[in-house]
Amino acid sequence: MTIPLFSAASVFGPALQMGGGSFASLAVVFIILAIIAYVVGARGIAGLTMRIAYILILIFIVLAIVSLIL
Template sequence: MDGITLPSVDHQLLSGIELSMPLQFSGDFLELAVLFFIIAIVAAVLGARGVAGLSMTVAKWLVIIFLVLAVISLLL
């Protein structure tokens, strides 16, 4: 590499060029499910049954998505 300098990783990230990362498993869905579950409990205590039901439904689906992605990532 005579006279050619490659941009550093920091420069690439700052310039908006993202490096491709392999598919990694994270617990974002589980964290969101816990958050919606807490919202559902607080809403139920305060008497907002509609908000509590909706939050619980969202939490349930996020847990299901988390479990499906966890199984897929373990199999791959």
């Protein structure tokens, strides 16, 4: 019987555990990027990053409600 050197949990576990509230933190990062892009003058990129932040906030809220119910 062979023992694998790496398991999926040992490889991906620490990377997945680092970003505890990843959707909320990513949403904040994208909002900050959108504000910076708007100030610099790249309004197209600002709109895109705001849309990504909006989607991430919605996902975060839905997952928070589901986790509170369960």
